[in-house]
Amino acid sequence: MKSLGARHALASHRASVLRVFLQGYTVDTTAPSTFSVRRQLISSTPSNQKKLYDLEIYVSKSLSPYFNLSFEDYLFKQFPAYRSEHTSCTELPKKVLLLYTNHRSVIIGRNQNPWREANVQSLRANNVPIIRRKSGGGTVFHDEGNANYSVMMPSKEFDRDEHALLLCSALNPVLSQKREQTLLSVNERHDIVDQDARKVSGSAYKLQRGKAYHHGTMLLNSKLGMLSKLLHHSPDGGHEEVEGPGVQSVRSPVSNIGISNEQFTDAIIHAFKEAYTSARDNTLKIRYVDEDSITKEEAPDINKGIEELQSWEWTFGSTPKFLHRFSMEDSTPAVSFTVVGGTIADLESDLPEFAEKKDSLVGIPYRGAEVASQIDSKFWKQRLLRAI
Amino acid sequence: MSATIVARLASASAVRRAANVCVRSTSHFHQRLVLPNLIRLYASKSYPPHTIIDMPALSPTMTQGNVGKWAKAVGDSLSPGEILVEIETDKAQMDFEFQDDGYLAKILLEEGAKEVPVGKPIGVYVPNEEDVGAFADYTLDEAISAAGGKPASAPEPAAAPAATVPASAPAAVPSAEPADEPEAPAADRILASPIAKKIALEQGIPLKDIKGSGPGGRIIKADVDAYKPPATKAAPTPAPSTTGAATFEDIPISSMRKTIASRLTSSVQTSPHYYVSSTVTVTKLLKLREALNSTADGRYRLSVNDFLVKAMALASLQVPIANSSWLEAEGVIRQYSVVDVSVAVSTPTGLITPIVKNAHAKGLAGISKEVKDLGKRARDGKLKPDEFIGGTITISNLGMNSAVTSFTSIINAPHSTILAVGTTERKAVEDVDGGIKFEDVITVTGSFDHRVVDGAVGGEWIKAFKRIVENPLELLL
Numbered sequence: 001m002k003s004l005g006a007r008h009a010l011a012s013h014r015a016s017v018l019r020v021f022l023q024g025y026t027v028d029t030t031a032p033s034t035f036s037v038r039r040q041l042i043s044s045t046p047s048n049q050k051k052l053y054d055l056e057i058y059v060s061k062s063l064s065p066y067f068n069l070s071f072e073d074y075l076f077k078q079f080p081a082y083r084s085e086h087t088s089c090t091e092l093p094k095k096v097l098l099l100y101t102n103h104r105s106v107i108i109g110r111n112q113n114p115w116r117e118a119n120v121q122s123l124r125a126n127n128v129p130i131i132r133r134k135s136g137g138g139t140v141f142h143d144e145g146n147a148n149y150s151v152m153m154p155s156k157e158f159d160r161d162e163h164a165l166l167l168c169s170a171l172n173p174v175l176s177q178k179r180e181q182t183l184l185s186v187n188e189r190h191d192i193v194d195q196d197a198r199k200v201s202g203s204a205y206k207l208q209r210g211k212a213y214h215h216g217t218m219l220l221n222s223k224l225g226m227l228s229k230l231l232h233h234s235p236d237g238g239h240e241e242v243e244g245p246g247v248q249s250v251r252s253p254v255s256n257i258g259i260s261n262e263q264f265t266d267a268i269i270h271a272f273k274e275a276y277t278s279a280r281d282n283t284l285k286i287r288y289v290d291e292d293s294i295t296k297e298e299a300p301d302i303n304k305g306i307e308e309l310q311s312w313e314w315t316f317g318s319t320p321k322f323l324h325r326f327s328m329e330d331s332t333p334a335v336s337f338t339v340v341g342g343t344i345a346d347l348e349s350d351l352p353e354f355a356e357k358k359d360s361l362v363g364i365p366y367r368g369a370e371v372a373s374q375i376d377s378k379f380w381k382q383r384l385l386r387a388i
Numbered sequence: 389m390s391a392t393i394v395a396r397l398a399s400a401s402a403v404r405r406a407a408n409v410c411v412r413s414t415s416h417f418h419q420r421l422v423l424p425n426l427i428r429l430y431a432s433k434s435y436p437p438h439t440i441i442d443m444p445a446l447s448p449t450m451t452q453g454n455v456g457k458w459a460k461a462v463g464d465s466l467s468p469g470e471i472l473v474e475i476e477t478d479k480a481q482m483d484f485e486f487q488d489d490g491y492l493a494k495i496l497l498e499e500g501a502k503e504v505p506v507g508k509p510i511g512v513y514v515p516n517e518e519d520v521g522a523f524a525d526y527t528l529d530e531a532i533s534a535a536g537g538k539p540a541s542a543p544e545p546a547a548a549p550a551a552t553v554p555a556s557a558p559a560a561v562p563s564a565e566p567a568d569e570p571e572a573p574a575a576d577r578i579l580a581s582p583i584a585k586k587i588a589l590e591q592g593i594p595l596k597d598i599k600g601s602g603p604g605g606r607i608i609k610a611d612v613d614a615y616k617p618p619a620t621k622a623a624p625t626p627a628p629s630t631t632g633a634a635t636f637e638d639i640p641i642s643s644m645r646k647t648i649a650s651r652l653t654s655s656v657q658t659s660p661h662y663y664v665s666s667t668v669t670v671t672k673l674l675k676l677r678e679a680l681n682s683t684a685d686g687r688y689r690l691s692v693n694d695f696l697v698k699a700m701a702l703a704s705l706q707v708p709i710a711n712s713s714w715l716e717a718e719g720v721i722r723q724y725s726v727v728d729v730s731v732a733v734s735t736p737t738g739l740i741t742p743i744v745k746n747a748h749a750k751g752l753a754g755i756s757k758e759v760k761d762l763g764k765r766a767r768d769g770k771l772k773p774d775e776f777i778g779g780t781i782t783i784s785n786l787g788m789n790s791a792v793t794s795f796t797s798i799i800n801a802p803h804s805t806i807l808a809v810g811t812t813e814r815k816a817v818e819d820v821d822g823g824i825k826f827e828d829v830i831t832v833t834g835s836f837d838h839r840v841v842d843g844a845v846g847g848e849w850i851k852a853f854k855r856i857v858e859n860p861l862e863l864l865l
Contacts, residue, residue: 110474110481134481136477136479136480137480137481158447161643183772186643190479204479204480205479205480207480208485244500245500247454318457
């Protein structure tokens with residue numbers, strides 16, 4: 001027979017789950033622009049009931065994009081796959097929030113072409129790594145002025161806008177305190193934009209059977225000038241063109257929201273706590289992680305993930321077949337490489353320096369150093385070394 | 389051209405497989421994945437038993453996707469739960485987990501194929517490993533024509549199948565011809581269910597013209613029903629996409645529409661609405677308006693709506709119960725002592741209600757200016773949230789539409805009252821001395837939330853409103 005205390009605890013837990021919360025989060029959002037549509041979320045469910053979760057929060061203290069993305073992937077692998085439609089009423093579904101910041105890096109989407117998306121030459125010159133993530137979408141520039149958040153949930157709860165709206169409602173009060181006119185809202189592309197329709201956050205998603213995650217960026221104090229230099233192609237004594245499949249990034253004007261990483265972290269954690277946990281629940285624990293604090297059990301998988309993310313095969317080698325055309329300053333075509341699976345499958349050129357070397361070039365990995373070593377012409381050696 | 393392939397299923401187990409595929413899925417998420425997947429099972433003269441894999445709808449709102457990396461190669465075995473191919477849609481990366489046993493026989497759309505609509509064939513799998521080789525030249529065209537007589541036309545966007553189509557056109561033709569032959573011997577013995585025979589007899593449809601989709605080519609009721617427009621069905625097949633476009637257009641649901649949908653649905657479902665109508669004489673009001681506008685000198689230009697907003701505000705001060713909110717969670721009915729009137733404005737993207745704050749305290753010119761400014765900014769999409777979130781009462785005016793004599797509105801939660809204003813009509817009424825005079829009247833209909841405003845109270849509010857409008861000098865009080 002259950003003790004009186006246990007029965008009471010169970011009843012009150014049930015009551016807290018079933019209690020009606022008035023508009024757990026009232027989100028006021030607006031983006032006064034002719035092209036974006038205002039999202040106004042007054043109540044998320046008709047019965048005004050707050051959806052409760054077993055919320056887990058992780059904050060990474062590491063700045064390594066490899067560690068952070070690998071840890072995110074690891075958390076996602078550990079996240080239970082909710083396959084049954086009928087989740088138990090006494091067990092709350094899980095929701096995981098991970099916050100992290102990376103040092104300067106360019107992160108491309110799962111199905112993108114790195115040569116098309118980023119200015120490989122600039123990246124190399126500035127020693128900025130390029131990393132392919134596991135979720136879809138476009139290319140983003142990360143630095144320490146950019147905060148990243150990742151929310152994992154059961155797949156049937158997947159909603160592209162829910163957490164973006166929650167972020168807006170959490171940050172708008174903080175921003176208005178600075179007496180700035182910044183008001184965030186979510187636009188039709190599920191991006192978070194400010195009152196001038198400048199993008200402050202982009203999102204990407206991954207769905208698997210039973211679980212899904214939504215992760216996004218938030219420009220706090222990012223060096224936007226660097227962003228432009230690294231993500232936009234600039235001709236270097238000639239033109240370059242990448243032709244082939246792969247998700248194309250949609251460029252938007254961007255802006256920082258101008259709060260500190262601490263303010264951001266606090267605001268988000270507070271908002272998630274308010275929205276997804278019972279007011280009386282004090283058991284929420286936040287785990288701070290980095291390379292040194294992961295457990296022995298976690299380490300092998302995370303390290304394997306780091307290796308995969310760092311590998312050339314994953315980042316560049318897995319790009320689907322494409323054509324990389326190089327032309328001269330006067331736009332006459334110089335050479336075009338057909339690259340399949342990261343190796344040169346074919347090349348076309350009227351220039352003797354390439355036509356002669358065709359046999360030695362076809363079949364080699366499409367890496368700057370290797371391709372350049374096959375070419376005699378100094379000009380082309382330089383150019384290819386920087387562009388590939 | 390469409391090769392009519394008689395559905396001659398290899399065995400009863402094949403039928404069971406199709407059924408099993410649907411039954412086995414248990415997750416909510418996965419049900420969406422399998423059921424609209426249109427996994428068809430058929431056998432044709434030239435190809436061994438196989439199943440076509442279509443682009444799945446991996447989320448309820450998905451309409452198209454990009455094909456990513458194929459995790460399996462042709463010839464690989466497939467078991468339930470294994471990832472077959474990655475799909476990307478709208479920034480979401482998804483793994484398509486296949487739910488059946490078999491061997492991948494053909495990849496119809498390679499990695500990189502963009503904007504593949506849900507339902508379009510992307511691959512083929514077979515139950516028997518030895519049949520894999522037979523599909524080396526199988527084309528997207530054949531997959532589509534096998535599905536139901538819609539040969540792939542030029543507009544199909546995917547680059548890969550377009551490349552294979554010209555190459556395999558000669559291959560497609562010979563496979564179509566042998567498939568035609570089985571029809572002749574099948575015609576002399578038509579299998580049909582009793583109900584199908586009955587309906588066909590009643591409709592005057594010759595059974596031999598109907599394709600059977602039941603087991604062994606049996607004609608079932610559904611086939612007879614589907615046969616109804618025979619001639620017209622054949623004609624549009626060469627250009628199926630354009631015919632579809634002529635009969636409807638799919639407008640994606642924007643977030644504004646979603647918001648309107650959820651708010652108004654929840655308002656109607658939560659608050660018990662009741663309606664009170666009144667025909668209000670506005671002759672004096674129109675005269676006053678004219679008089680004020682004539683001496684305006686460009687300072688203002690009053691509209692009837694401005695008067696009504698002010699009248700509503702004053703009526704709400706006199707009957708404050710109608711100017712309240714039902715706040716269940718706080719256990720109170722909040723009775724406001726100020727009147728913030730939300731004015732319904734129609735914008736190209738949808739309906740929005742900017743607020744005229746403290747309408748009870750503002751003058752007509754002030755209200756007029758504010759309504760114009762808010763309306764303009766609403767149409768430009770430049771309203772701040774506190775300019776449209778809030779308010780204590782709403783007005784919805786369709787007076788500019790001369791056809792609308794009266795209408796009812798849905799209460800704008802958490803308000804308790806909304807006034808729907810019709811157009812001005814000219815009515816003949818009895819004069820004091822027995823004659824007839826003409827009056828301008830407007831029919832207003834108030835929707836009230838019965839949780840807060842009882843019937844009699846609603847009537848009182850309307851009475852107060854009517855009194856103010858019919859004697860507009862009461863606006864001075």
